[in-house]
Amino acid sequence: MAAVSLSHRALYEEVAELLRQRIFNRELEPGSWVDELKLAEEYGISRTPLREALKVLATEGLVTMKVRRGAYVTEVSERDLTDVYHLLSLLESDAAGVVAARATPEQLASLQALHAELEAAAVPGNVDREQFFAINERFHMRLLEIADNRWRDQMVADLRKVMKLNRHNSLLKSGRIEESLAEHRAIMQALADRQPAVATQRMHEHFRHGLEAAA
Numbered sequence: 373m374a375a376v377s378l379s380h381r382a383l384y385e386e387v388a389e390l391l392r393q394r395i396f397n398r399e400l401e402p403g404s405w406v407d408e409l410k411l412a413e414e415y416g417i418s419r420t421p422l423r424e425a426l427k428v429l430a431t432e433g434l435v436t437m438k439v440r441r442g443a444y445v446t447e448v449s450e451r452d453l454t455d456v457y458h459l460l461s462l463l464e465s466d467a468a469g470v471v472a473a474r475a476t477p478e479q480l481a482s483l484q485a486l487h488a489e490l491e492a493a494a495v496p497g498n499v500d501r502e503q504f505f506a507i508n509e510r511f512h513m514r515l516l517e518i519a520d521n522r523w524r525d526q527m528v529a530d531l532r533k534v535m536k537l538n539r540h541n542s543l544l545k546s547g548r549i550e551e552s553l554a555e556h557r558a559i560m561q562a563l564a565d566r567q568p569a570v571a572t573q574r575m576h577e578h579f580r581h582g583l584e585a586a587a
Contacts, residue, residue: 387415388425395434395445396536406435406443433534448537453586456534461579463528464512465572467519472563472571479518480563486511487560494553504549511556538586545585555581 391411394400406426412419426443429435435443448456471479486507493504509532516525555578562571 383417384421384424384428387417387421388428390415391425391429392432392434392533395429400445402445402447402537404445405441406445408442432530434537446534446537448534450587452534453538454583456531457579457583457586460528460531460535461576463524463531464516464579465575467516467521467524468559468563468575469568469572470519470521471515472566472568475518475563483511483514483518483563484560486514487556490553490556494549496550499549501549508552508556548585551581551585552578 391400391406400406408419408422408426412422415422426435426437430437430443434446436446437443471483475483489507490504490511493500493507512528512532516528555574558574559571559578562574
């Protein structure tokens with residue numbers, strides 16, 4: 373019985389990840405109806421694990437279940453975006469303060485290495501926005517890892533999934549990548565100077581500007 377249960381769980385989680393990536397890549401657009409029959413046929417599975425996968429995505433806020441109408445990719449409202457950025461700002465700003473106070477030189481070096489990758493990805497006139505976004509997310513997740521609070525990590529991971537639904541809007545704003553990079557430099561300086569209050573404030577500002585660009 374245990375083996376069957378584990379196999380079943382692995383299937384719907386795998387399907388959830390496939391759908392998650394399709395949503396993030398805009399293959400499934402915000403507001404679009406999820407055609408369960410078509411997807412089940414495409415993946416060669418029954419509709420049961422597909423529906424369980426959709427329930428997982430619904431708990432993450434990526435899919436909205438409508439009575440007698442099925443599942444739809446979530447459309448992020450202005451209120452949703454404001455709320456998500458507000459909570460991320462609180463959580464990640466606190467983490468930045470912790471890192472400034474407690475990080476080892478080796479841990480700060482790992483953040484600096486990721487920042488260097490960001491700098492390299494933001495070459496004027498030849499910016500790969502998708503690459504920049506991916507490195508940026510790795511930087512933020514590494515900072516959280518160093519701050520070492522698994523409850524905060526889980527909350528941030530869930531909130532960032534919703535934020536990704538709107539990521540293209542923020543990246544496409546003229547000059548935003550350059551602004552974001554400058555904000556990262558300021559955060560790194562505060563971390564290097566071991567100034568928790570400054571690091572906290574600069575991370576707050578980073579999210580405030582990010583919300584302004586995404587709105």
